Amino acid sequence: MKEPNVIQKKTGDITIRVFGVDENKELHKEISEIANEAMNYFQDTIGPYPHKQLDIILDELGMEYPGVVTAGSIYNRLQKSPEHLKRTVVHEIAHQWFYGVISNDPYHDAWLDEGITTFATLLFYANQGNDTSFDEELFREFTLPVNLPLDKYSSNEQSGYIYGKSSEMLWGVFQENGGELKAEDFLKNYYDHYQYKEVNTQEFVRFLKYYLNLKDDDYFKDWILLENNNENLN
Numbered sequence: 411m412k413e414p415n416v417i418q419k420k421t422g423d424i425t426i427r428v429f430g431v432d433e434n435k436e437l438h439k440e441i442s443e444i445a446n447e448a449m450n451y452f453q454d455t456i457g458p459y460p461h462k463q464l465d466i467i468l469d470e471l472g473m474e475y476p477g478v479v480t481a482g483s484i485y486n487r488l489q490k491s492p493e494h495l496k497r498t499v500v501h502e503i504a505h506q507w508f509y510g511v512i513s514n515d516p517y518h519d520a521w522l523d524e525g526i527t528t529f530a531t532l533l534f535y536a537n538q539g540n541d542t543s544f545d546e547e548l549f550r551e552f553t554l555p556v557n558l559p560l561d562k563y564s565s566n567e568q569s570g571y572i573y574g575k576s577s578e579m580l581w582g583v584f585q586e587n588g589g590e591l592k593a594e595d596f597l598k599n600y601y602d603h604y605q606y607k608e609v610n611t612q613e614f615v616r617f618l619k620y621y622l623n624l625k626d627d628d629y630f631k632d633w634i635l636l637e638n639n640n641e642n643l644n
């Protein structure tokens with residue numbers, strides 16, 4: 411990067427640096443602020459961030475790496491409103507927990523990190539007082555389960571399943587089982603239990619059923635393909 415605008419801020423013992431490459435210094439500052447809020451929220455809600463630094467580089471498409479996230483500001487500038495850019499940054503920060511510390515197969519179980527990261531991002535915005543009411547109707551025509559291998563989805567529907575329907579349906583489960591506080595506590599327990607391990611869909615459902623004390627798979631039948639009915643797909 412050539413002469414980036416760097417904003418450095420310490421939250422607890424973690425240093426967050428924002429690297430801006432355009433002239434919008436006010437926006438870089440706002441991103442630094444929301445990144446600090448997200449870091450505090452996710453640490454309080456989920457568990458400790460595993461590094462001493464987080465670098466946020468605003469010159470690429472949204473992507474997560476351990477300790478580094480990127481989010482676009484010079485590409486697709488017309489499509490990305492400041493709010494969308496901030497939301498992408500919060501999403502990529504949430505990945506530090508779900509992908510960076512709890513791992514999953516990104517091809518066969520892509521929804522596990524993307525859906526849970528999207529879910530954690532929604533909880534952050536809800537905690538900030540934003541309206542995050544969910545609309546199951548949005549995904550009515552998305553009739554496939556969310557945990558198929560990526561090649562089973564058309565490219566224009568893939569993210570609707572992996573990010574959208576998965577987080578929506580997960581939210582639906584918690585709406586009927588304790589709400590936001592319970593969802594936050596679940597993420598804490600999930601992180602505590604599976605950090606530095608690899609999770610798959612079956613194990614995730616097993617843990618969620620245990621945590622919510624669910625007796626059967628009713629909550630999952632419309633959106634997750636569980637192992638015991640695998641033969642239906644072949």
Ligand SMILES: [Zn+2]
Nearest residue numbers: 501505524527
């Ligand atoms: Zn993501």
